[in-house]
Structure formats: C-alpha cells, structure tokens
Amino acid sequence: MNIFQEVESGVQSYARSFPKIFNKAKGVHLYDVDGEKHLDFLAGAGTLNYGHNNPVLKEALLEYISQDGVAHGLDMHTDAKARFLTEFKERILVPRKLEYVVQFTGPTGANAVEAALKIARNVTGRHNVVAFTNGFHGVTLGSLAATGNSHHRDAAGVPLNSVTHLPYDGYLGKDVDTSKLLDKMITDNSSGLDLPAAVILETVQGEGGLNVASERWLRNVEAICRKHGILLIVDDIQAGCGRTGTFFSFEKAGIKPDIVTLSKSLSGFGLPFAVTLIKPEHDQWKPGEHNGTFRGNNHAFITAAAAIRHYWSTPDFAGDIERKSEILRTELSKIADKHGKTLMQVRGRGMMRGLNCRDGDLAAAICKRAFLKGLIIETSGSESQVVKCLCPLVISEQELKEGLVILAQCVEDALADEISKAS
Incomplete structure (x- = not known):
C-alpha cells in the first residue's frame, strides 16, 4: 500500500472504504491480491450493469483490437x-x-451534463436552470452548480451561478406536490425565479439517497x-441503461x-463513454463548439453495441431485471421491517435500492462490516445515511440473496454493537 500513500492524492475516496489491492474481476466478484473474493454490490457506482469482464463484450472487444480496429479517432467516422x-x-x-441525435461528449457523465446545459442555454437564449434538492450531476463547475x-x-472555490434549486418530489413530504411550486414560481413575476432555459432532474436520485420521483x-x-x-x-447517467428495469428510467412515466x-454503464464494460441525446430541433451546435480529444471512445462503441445487441434485442433482459428487483425490494423490506421505521426504511426503484438508515454512522458501520464479510457496498444521501445496493444487473438470484444475507447480518451486528457500547 505504500505506493498509494506516497504518490496518490488525498482526494481518493472509495479506496478509503475498501483498503485492498484488487487484481482480478469477473462477473459479480472482485478479487484482491491475497486471493480473497468479494461480492460487488457497488459495480463501479453503477458502471458495470453487465458485470466485470462480461464475456460477450470482452469477446467483441478482443476481436476488434486483434484486427487493429481504430482505437482513437476524435469525432471522425469509424466503423465502430x-x-x-x-x-x-x-x-x-x-x-x-x-427521436434524438447523439452527441459524443468527453467520456464522463459530467461532460455530458455540461453539454446538455450549454445547448439548452444556447437554444433558448436564457441562462438560468432549475435543478432539485439532493440532485447530483457531476463536479465540473457547470454540472456542480x-x-x-x-x-x-464547497470544493468549487468560486460562486456557482445560474442555477436555482427547488424541492424534489417528496422533499416537503409525500402529500406536497412540489411541481405546483415550480409552476407557480415560473408564472409569478414576483417570485424571483428567472424563466429557466432548462429543468434538469434525475428520476431516481442515486447519489442523493435513492429518492424516487x-x-x-x-x-x-x-x-x-x-x-x-x-x-x-x-440525467440518466446512473439510473439509465437498465438500472430501473427499462433502458431509460423515464419510460414508464411516458x-x-x-x-x-x-x-456509466453505456459502454457496458467499464470503458469511459458518455453521450448527450438531443431532440433534432434543438441540435443547434456549430462544429466543434463543444469538443474534446476523447469524444467518442471506439473501444467503448464496440462493447456498447455488443451489450445492446445481446441484452436489449428482446424483452427478456428487462423482465429478468424486474424479477430480481422484486427480490431485492422484498428482502430489503424484511430487514427494514424487522428493525422499525425509526431505524431504517427502504428507498429506491428497480435494481437501485437501499436502506435509508437513522444516520450516517449506522450506515457506515453496516458497510464496514459488510466489507469484512466479503461484500462491497457503499453509502449515498445527504448525510451518507443510505446503504445503496448497485449490484450488476446480470447477478444470479443465488448471488443476490447471498449478498442480502450478508447485509442483513451486518445490520444485526451494527445494531448489537451500538447496544453493547451504550451499556
């Protein structure tokens, strides 16, 4: 571990929660250099919906590389x-x-959001954007705003302007429809809300604590x-690509x-890849206005195409996600019901669900114990109080239940430890 302590920046985050050196990954497991196997309920923060080193995607990529396929081509036309x-x-x-045109942005989700905000402002000629409480859209300055x-x-170092934050669905309680506030403030000339260029939202707030609209x-x-x-x-960066059961998370809302x-999981293989989808009438970019050296990852094109072809040609995969989503919901509900609503409740939708714990300390204690038992799982939420399950969508029922058994035991252990310390 010395090389990481000596050379790597202190900004590292996940490495603090999982202090191991990993050298192999397959399916739903990560392996460390000591040969220990870890069930992965983090999956690259939702980047590995199809699992680690998915064989279908890997075969397509290796074949492409072996034929000297173009690895880097800026935004030029390639077969990939x-x-x-x-x-x-x-x-x-x-x-x-x-009906959308596809803009290949820089390879991160934040860059896709930056492009979305810029084109919305350019198209409308207005600067203000409405975002929502607990939303997470990236940490570059535009997306961070x-x-x-x-x-x-707080890490921005400069004022974060031209975004107004309004309450997300449920933020003021389940009986308050916050969309009425949005409409009222836009309509009322005295509200202080400039007519927005855009409204940006997540249908399920992944980093914000699995809040569901x-x-x-x-x-x-x-x-x-x-x-x-x-x-x-x-912003379908975490909730999209099948995470909620349909390819886009907004499909059921119509x-x-x-x-x-x-x-995230667009490449299907963990390769950096991001796009901004734009209705054709709004595609008013001038050539090169939003560019980047790595806009369009040809290796990611290959694995993304293979993932779509293999998993989304029929309704079977979506049906499989729905079935396992119900298992996840049921088992998490059993854990939450056993300990009562004052300690935890189930949050989320589809295969992005978790336990909203009493506080961040309890959630952290659960995750720490889980790692010691071979389960990699992390927290989200404004106070890191939600234990979030983001296992690969290809996980088997047996593996899913195995992980949930570990999670249930870790909840028991964490609560027992609290009682022991209190006495």
Whole structure:
C-alpha cells in the first residue's frame, strides 16, 4: 500500500472504504491480491450493469483490437461508431418511438451534463436552470452548480451561478406536490425565479439517497416545461441503461425529455463513454463548439453495441431485471421491517435500492462490516445515511440473496454493537 500513500492524492475516496489491492474481476466478484473474493454490490457506482469482464463484450472487444480496429479517432467516422449508432437507433430509440441525435461528449457523465446545459442555454437564449434538492450531476463547475450536495459544492472555490434549486418530489413530504411550486414560481413575476432555459432532474436520485420521483410528478414537470418553453433534461447517467428495469428510467412515466444524458454503464464494460441525446430541433451546435480529444471512445462503441445487441434485442433482459428487483425490494423490506421505521426504511426503484438508515454512522458501520464479510457496498444521501445496493444487473438470484444475507447480518451486528457500547 505504500505506493498509494506516497504518490496518490488525498482526494481518493472509495479506496478509503475498501483498503485492498484488487487484481482480478469477473462477473459479480472482485478479487484482491491475497486471493480473497468479494461480492460487488457497488459495480463501479453503477458502471458495470453487465458485470466485470462480461464475456460477450470482452469477446467483441478482443476481436476488434486483434484486427487493429481504430482505437482513437476524435469525432471522425469509424466503423465502430457506425456499429454503435446502428444498434442504438434500431434497438433502443426506434422501438421506444424516441427521436434524438447523439452527441459524443468527453467520456464522463459530467461532460455530458455540461453539454446538455450549454445547448439548452444556447437554444433558448436564457441562462438560468432549475435543478432539485439532493440532485447530483457531476463536479465540473457547470454540472456542480446543478448539484445540491454541499460537500461537493464547497470544493468549487468560486460562486456557482445560474442555477436555482427547488424541492424534489417528496422533499416537503409525500402529500406536497412540489411541481405546483415550480409552476407557480415560473408564472409569478414576483417570485424571483428567472424563466429557466432548462429543468434538469434525475428520476431516481442515486447519489442523493435513492429518492424516487413519481410518474405523476415527472409528467407534471414535463407539462410545465412544455407550457413555458423550457427544455427538460433527464440525467440518466446512473439510473439509465437498465438500472430501473427499462433502458431509460423515464419510460414508464411516458415522458419524452428534450435532452438526455447517458454514461456509466453505456459502454457496458467499464470503458469511459458518455453521450448527450438531443431532440433534432434543438441540435443547434456549430462544429466543434463543444469538443474534446476523447469524444467518442471506439473501444467503448464496440462493447456498447455488443451489450445492446445481446441484452436489449428482446424483452427478456428487462423482465429478468424486474424479477430480481422484486427480490431485492422484498428482502430489503424484511430487514427494514424487522428493525422499525425509526431505524431504517427502504428507498429506491428497480435494481437501485437501499436502506435509508437513522444516520450516517449506522450506515457506515453496516458497510464496514459488510466489507469484512466479503461484500462491497457503499453509502449515498445527504448525510451518507443510505446503504445503496448497485449490484450488476446480470447477478444470479443465488448471488443476490447471498449478498442480502450478508447485509442483513451486518445490520444485526451494527445494531448489537451500538447496544453493547451504550451499556
């Protein structure tokens, strides 16, 4: 470990929670240099929906590399890009009756968000954007302005402007429809809210604590945007690519955002890859206005195309996710019900669910014990109080239940330890 302590910046985060040196990954497991196996319920913070070193994706990538396929081509046309665009159009967009042009941004989700904010402002000629409490959209300055978490915002070093934060669905309680506040403030000339260029939201707030927007609220927000000529941006970077059961997390709500951001599991293999999807009428970029040396990762094109072709050609994969989502919900509910609502409640949707604990200390204690028992799992939320399950979507029922058994035992142990210390 000395080399990391001597050379790597103190900004490292996950390494503090999981102080091991890992040297192998396969399916839903990570292996360390001591040969110990760890069940991965973090999955690259939602980047590995199809598991580590997925054999279907790996075979496609190795074949491409062995044939000296283009590795880097800026935004030039390549066979790899054509393969991805064809699969994405025919198997994702067309069946869902969605019409978008695909902008290849820099390879991070934050860059996709930056592009989304810029094009919305350019199209409308307005600068202000509405974002929501507990939202997380990245840590570059533009995306950070739309992020709510003070831990990240405080690191900016400059004022974060041109974004107004309003309450997310449920923020003021389940009986308060915060979309009405949004509409009222936009309509009222005395509200102090400048007419926004865009509204940006996550349908499930991953880093914000697994808060779920209702389908009704999402439809209301879309209607408000349409009424006032505001562009709707859905940040689907963590909740997309099947995490909630459908490829896009907004499908069940029946909305059609003006702009969608995707990254994380888009490559399917953990390769850096991000896109901003834009309705054709809003694609008003001038050539090179938003660019980057690594916009369009050809290796990621290959694995992304293989993932779409293999997993999204039929409804079977989505059905499998729904089935395992119900297992996850049921088992987490058993844990929460056993200990009572004052200690924890179940949060989330699909295969991004977790336990909203009484406080961050309890959540941290649970995760620490889990790692010692061979389960990698992390926290989210404004106070890091949510134990978040983000296991690969390809996990077997047996592996899923194995991880949940470990989690249940760690909850018991953490609570027992609290009682022991109190006595």
